[in-house]
Amino acid sequence: xxxxxxxxxxRFRADDGKEIFYRCWxxxxxxxxxxxxxxxxxxxxxYAGFADFLVAAGIAVYAPDHxxxxxxxxxxxxIAHFSEFTGAILQLAEIARQEHPARPLVLFGHSxxxxxxxxLLLQQQSAFVAAVLTGAAIxxxxxxxxxxxxxxxxLSAIAPRSGVLRLNASGISRDPQxxxxxxxxxxxxxxxxxxxxxxxxIAAMRRVIENAASIRLPILIMHGGVDSLTAxxxxxxxxxxxxxxxxxxxIYEDLYHEILNEPERKKVMGDILQWLDSRLKPLLPxxxxx
Numbered sequence: 001x002x003x004x005x006x007x008x009x010x011r012f013r014a015d016d017g018k019e020i021f022y023r024c025w026x027x028x029x030x031x032x033x034x035x036x037x038x039x040x041x042x043x044x045x046x047y048a049g050f051a052d053f054l055v056a057a058g059i060a061v062y063a064p065d066h067x068x069x070x071x072x073x074x075x076x077x078x079i080a081h082f083s084e085f086t087g088a089i090l091q092l093a094e095i096a097r098q099e100h101p102a103r104p105l106v107l108f109g110h111s112x113x114x115x116x117x118x119x120l121l122l123q124q125q126s127a128f129v130a131a132v133l134t135g136a137a138i139x140x141x142x143x144x145x146x147x148x149x150x151x152x153x154x155l156s157a158i159a160p161r162s163g164v165l166r167l168n169a170s171g172i173s174r175d176p177q178x179x180x181x182x183x184x185x186x187x188x189x190x191x192x193x194x195x196x197x198x199x200x201x202i203a204a205m206r207r208v209i210e211n212a213a214s215i216r217l218p219i220l221i222m223h224g225g226v227d228s229l230t231a232x233x234x235x236x237x238x239x240x241x242x243x244x245x246x247x248x249x250x251i252y253e254d255l256y257h258e259i260l261n262e263p264e265r266k267k268v269m270g271d272i273l274q275w276l277d278s279r280l281k282p283l284l285p286x287x288x289x290x
Contacts, residue, residue: 046185
């Protein structure tokens with residue numbers, strides 16, 4: 001039976017004083033909670049359809065706009081440290097835990113959010129019962145040369161706020177309406193990410209791969225097979241490297257970057273829910289059927 005969606009917005013102060021905006025979608029009595037980390041340049045509101053799907057299955061969703069994104073404070077396209085992202089997620093996790101005590105927490109991350117989630121698992125995986133990563137930014141599809149890396153390292157030291165990287169919106173989905181909505185969304189940042197931002201991401205990518213063996217919770221890794229924005233090879237490498245006994249890798253052969261916004265989105269969401277159900281069921285108290 002479809003459950004009513006209780007949708008609301010909130011704000012909290014990050015440890016560095018920035019105001020962080022977040023959205024929450026929840027059924028009246030959720031059986032689990034997902035903390036959702038969105039990708040570079042976008043915002044949590046783009047996941048409303050996915051959240052509605054999860055709410056109908058009895059799962060609440062809490063999703064921040066990362067610092068410098070959407071309605072949160074911070075310079076667009078720039079961070080000084082990757083911990084700005086992971087710290088905000090942990091603060092939101094505490095809010096979710098207070099509002100839904102004893103409910104299992106699942107970590108979800110897409111694209112850069114997948115990298116954020118993986119980096120967070122290196123620090124606090126005990127806070128979560130499982131993780132789902134889609135199109136995770138573990139590797140760039142075009143491996144930068146040593147010269148390019150050296151130049152960005154120099155720029156990040158002397159001019160960390162200089163713009164160096166802009167996403168190509170045509171690569172997000174095969175659905176032209178999704179691309180049009182993205183390009184005309186006032187909360188999507190269409191400028192360049194800074195050299196400091198890129199340096200922080202590169203450092204996080206290295207940190208995740210070097211320490212992924214310490215990740216041991218159940219994890220589902222998914223990727224579009226023709227993703228031009230993040231490398232499929234990165235998800236494969238992460239799958240091979242994580243120490244989890246319960247790990248699954250799903251590659252959708254013909255899909256672009258945003259597998260939740262492709263024409264096959266219903267199948268993708270159904271696959272995620274089926275995987276989640278099998279991991280959540282043992283953690284939940286038995287309920288008598290009406």
